Amino acid sequence: MPSNKLYNQIQNFKLFAMKALKIKYLKGAFTVFALCLIGTVSAAPNGNGEEKDDAKNTTPVETKKADSYYFKFNGSPGQETDETLWEQTDNPGAEACSGANDGCLIEVDGDFTTTNSSNERILTQPVPVVNASGHLNPDTSSSMILSASNRNP
Secondary structure, eight states, X not given: OOOHHHHHHHHHHHHHHHHHHHHHHHHHHHHHHHHHHHHHHHHSTTSSSSOOOTTTTOOOOOOOOOOEEXXXXXXXXXXXXXXXXXXXXXXXXXXXXXXXXXXXXXXXXXXXXXXXXXXXXXXXXXXXXEEETTEEEEOTTXXXXXXXXXXXX
């Protein structure tokens, strides 16, 4: 058996080693905790540890229905696709459009119109049509044509 002095030195060394290990363990645990805390805080968009609620900080967007315009057809049957043959009218009820075929009057989404140098509303692209037994009727399934009336039987 070792002497009491040597035994005490060994015991003191064990205690010192255990204290040193505890200190290292605590330092490591503190470092991990600090890194987790920093990561959590910096991951939050507003920097204070709380998630940012975008719904609270946004202005609602108002949607406005696009204007629509009426155009009467001034061409011959079969020319309905030519956008230059459609003229804007402010009185769509005055047009005699009671047929099943051939374009007469269309209501057009304002996104498909513009104004010319005379400040008149004009179409910006050809009128979409469907061929119905040789008659070209404005295509109301297109996003351009909101409604249509035809002139011939």
